[in-house]
Amino acid sequence: MSDDLRDLPLRERKKLRTRRALAETALRLFTERGYDATTLDDLCDTVEVSKRTFFRNYRSKEDVALAADSDLWSAYLDYVATLKLDGPLLETLRVALDTTLGAMDPDWDRRFLATRALSEGVPALQAHSLGYCQETTRAIVETVTEGARTDVDRMRLQLTVEIFVAAWHTASLQWTAQGSQGGRDTLMKLVEETFAMIPDALTCSA
Amino acid sequence: MSDDLRDLPLRERKKLRTRRALAETALRLFTERGYDATTLDDLCDTVEVSKRTFFRNYRSKEDVALAADSDLWSAYLDYVATLKLDGPLLETLRVALDTTLGAMDPDWDRRFLATRALSEGVPALQAHSLGYCQETTRAIVETVTEGARTDVDRMRLQLTVEIFVAAWHTASLQWTAQGSQGGRDTLMKLVEETFAMIPDALTCSA
DNA sequence: CCACCAAGTGGCACTAGCTGTCAAAGCGCA
DNA sequence: TGCGCTTTGACAGCTAGTGCCACTTGGTGG
Structure with missing residues (x-):
């Protein structure tokens, strides 16, 4: 569960960081501005990844929330x-x-x-x-x-x-x-x- | 529950008929062709109503199913x-x-x-x-x-x-x-x- | 150190669910 | 028949979600 460790390949680390940043930021934005009022474009802009990358990490908007x-x-x-x-x-x-x-x-x-x-x-x-x-x-x-x-x-x-x-x-x-x-x-x-x-x-x- | 009766104003009767036709046809199409493979356009074409009218009767695609x-x-x-x-x-x-x-x-x-x-x-x-x-x-x-x-x-x-x-x-x-x-x-x-x-x-x- | 491969990313075009708006059509009633 | 209210259709627009392909980048062997 708590596999925070840095003994992973660099690529995996980067990917995991992106995953967490998405979940974390999503939770923050959804809470601050409301779920419906926050678009995935907003989220992706904030985290600075493409929408395509988002959907490689989470299956849907509900999923990340x-x-x-x-x-x-x-x-x-x-x-x-x-x-x-x-x-x-x-x-x-x-x-x-x-x-x-x-x-x-x-x-x-x-x-x-x-x-x-x-x-x-x-x-x-x-x-x-x-x-x-x-x-x-x-x-x-x-x-x-x-x-x-x-x-x-x-x-x-x-x-x-x-x-x-x-x-x-x-x-x-x-x-x-x-x-x-x-x-x-x-x-x-x-x-x-x-x-x-x-x-x-x-x-x-x- | 079973308010099938025809002692309603003509307008209401028509609306109810549309509602039922939508639900009935949706169930048939979803079963025959699959849920995802059936678009709301397909459904609306079949029932011969506009998509706008669909959404006045049901809140979502899931709703009608x-x-x-x-x-x-x-x-x-x-x-x-x-x-x-x-x-x-x-x-x-x-x-x-x-x-x-x-x-x-x-x-x-x-x-x-x-x-x-x-x-x-x-x-x-x-x-x-x-x-x-x-x-x-x-x-x-x-x-x-x-x-x-x-x-x-x-x-x-x-x-x-x-x-x-x-x-x-x-x-x-x-x-x-x-x-x-x-x-x-x-x-x-x-x-x-x-x-x-x-x-x-x-x-x-x- | 360089070259190569594969994993991951970004950008673009596209589909489909869903909503707002407004004009047109249809029903109900006098 | 004509007026008013309800329902409908057409259109434009937004957002979630997907397929495709070119590009970058980490891992690996020479």
Whole structure:
């Protein structure tokens, strides 16, 4: 995750620097001027690269705005792929999320926070962000259901992963609603609390 | 929902006919030729309206493809708004979904089925569809949480609604994976089964 | 040190989704 | 029939995103 190191070929270093400059500047411009009001031409002018180069680094305008999201989920997926996955699944997934959150780059907090605030107000970003989750969900289900024999098994596993995502959504939404105070530690605490709240949520009344 | 009637002013009738022709033709063209391969110009040529008129009826290309989704959720939201919501929330939401599904237009099955199949293969549609769900979620939470006093209450309600959505996703995905055989009845049965499966999903192992 | 190869970049032209504007056409009503 | 309001079409314009090709630059072997 934090491969900041300079023991890469010069070319790769340069490319990585461009990638980061794009994500960083995009987040700044989008926050300052608004997402829709900022064109990719603006961004490319600021970073001093061609639009063509932008699209070699990110698939879309939404993509660069949600780079922090993408970082989290790809790290999570990598980590989950290394696990045994033999105990209670929901608990395993929760612990894995905790571990991944704890292992993210120190700078990741700030980027993720800004990203959440942004996508809160831009429907296109929200939808795209949900798309990431969905993709991750699908990937997790795929790695997990290899041993599942029946459709019922597959459905239950799918449902478990979906509930995991539901808890994550709730926690991160609450975090954003609180102004993201306390940073990552608060987020991790909220995640834990939310998972603990699940049994209650099944039976609670309005 | 099924306001097919001809006791509307002539103008409204014409407009409604255009709306339906657009949605219907879009679904057909997208299915036959592929979503990306079909341009809005193609669609507008076929329906014989200007592109400007298209955008007066639908907000985007994704919008017209997901008209059936939109129909379901707006009907659901309308119905939920009429309820008391004093019993166990998750169960209430489930029953409301059952009622709404049962009350949809007879033709809705076919359109929804085609829509699901489409969005299965087009990431942009999937993301947009998730966006609808999210919007609906937000609306439900808003109507429900008016009486909630504490943040914990709000979080629990949010979580309940998110779990509702999780179950719906699982059920409809399974329905699509089965080729949507049996139509709406099968879908409704799957929804019921999925909700019954929730307690199991919390503790199951991989 | 130079020459060569491949990776990466920039510039250009082009498609397609989407919006603002305004004049023309069509419906509703007296 | 004629007036007013709503809806439509045509056009111009903006921005996201892609294909193409020439050019630069880092890596590598002679």
